[in-house]
Amino acid sequence: MGKTLRDHIECALDDLQESSLKKFKRKLNEVEVEAGFNQIPRGQLERADVIDIADKIVNYYREEYGLRLTLIILEEINEKKVADKLQAATGTGDRPLPPQIPGAGGSGSGAGNAGGSGSGAG
Incomplete structure (x- = not known):
């Protein structure tokens, strides 16, 4: 039985130092999420x-x-090595990250819907 995406997210978070994990949790709470989802x-x-974080x-x-949110937030908190490792482990390394999520911080102009088609999600 192989690892699930949840397992990979947990492993990535486990690679973070305590200060980076704290930043990750803060960003996770601040990020704007796609329609149909609620913030933790x-x-x-x-x-x-x-x-607990991976489960949530x-x-x-x-x-x-x-997974997409995790990758974006890892980039936002300057944990590129951990993000790269997570992308490689999940087979998403050959795909570019979705546009930056508004409210995730950083510099920029991001599209409002990371990888979605627009207005409604279910």
């Missing part, structure tokens, strides 16, 4: 460990979208 409440992230990402955003 701040209180659920404050004391969450790596396993998948529960709130499902595996595919959760």
